[in-house]
Structures are given as structure tokens and as C-alpha cells.
Amino acid sequence: MMSFAGKRLSIAVIPPNCTVTFNSSDAVKVIYGDVTIGGMRRGIAPPARSSDTTGLSEDGKVTALGKGAIVLRVEVLGDQLQGPFRIMSDVAVTNSFPVNPDVDQSVRDLDFPFNKVSSLAWASSGCMYYFDSGKCRI
DSSP states (O other), X not given: OEEETTEEEXXXXXOTTOEEEOOTTOEEEEEEEEEEETTEEEOSOOOTTOOOXXXXXXXXXXXXXXXXXXXXXXXXXXXSOOOOOSSGGGSOEEEOOOOSTTSOHHHHTOBOOEEEEOSSGGGOSSSOEEEEOSOOBO
């Protein structure tokens, strides 16, 4: 879907009672269903304002339980800068939509600009916040 800060985010759908193998350096966030990773059961992501991204075991295996699962995969891109980043423009953001007949070229050409948020109350803490505007330049 999208790559930035040396990571690629993508959605993986895992059928019920199936196992997929990712790189052991990856992490996943469960957004539907339940999985086991290294013998530990992980369920749907916790409510807002908390996080529960799970690093994978050495074998990289993720097994979906009875309902199947959808996970957000965080893949480390070893050939890209992992930080530190001093300013937002240091963070390269690209889309990672697949090259296949089901994905239109105009979608693969989308650009994701980040904009500084300065007028919102929660952004006045002295930190700099950015968000993806959802506006894409083609």
C-alpha cells in the first residue's frame, strides 16, 4: 500500500487455519480475527490511544485461527534509511500498489503528500504533527 521511513505497510488476508510466513524482522497488527505468533495468541488491535503491534518470531510464521485474519504488515525495507529523521521532508513516502491488471496505472502513480497540522487544538503541544491529506497528485 505505502512505503515510508524504511517500512512498507500492506494488508494481508490469511484464510482460516492457514499459516503464512513473513520476514522475521517484520511486525503485524491484527485488524480482524485472531492469530498465533510464536505460540502466543494475538487478537484484534486495542482501542484508540494504545498500540499492539507484534514483532514476529524467528520463523516469521503467522497462523490465522478459525475465522481467518486480516493483518497490517509492517515490513522493514533494509535498503532504505530507517532514521533518524530531522524533518518531515527527510521521510520518503511512496505508494506500493502492485503491478497487475487489476490495479490501474493511475493508482500506481499516486503521490502521498504530508501536510503540517497547526490549527488543531491537539497539535499545540509544542510537537510537530503531520498527516496524509488524502489528496493525491497524479
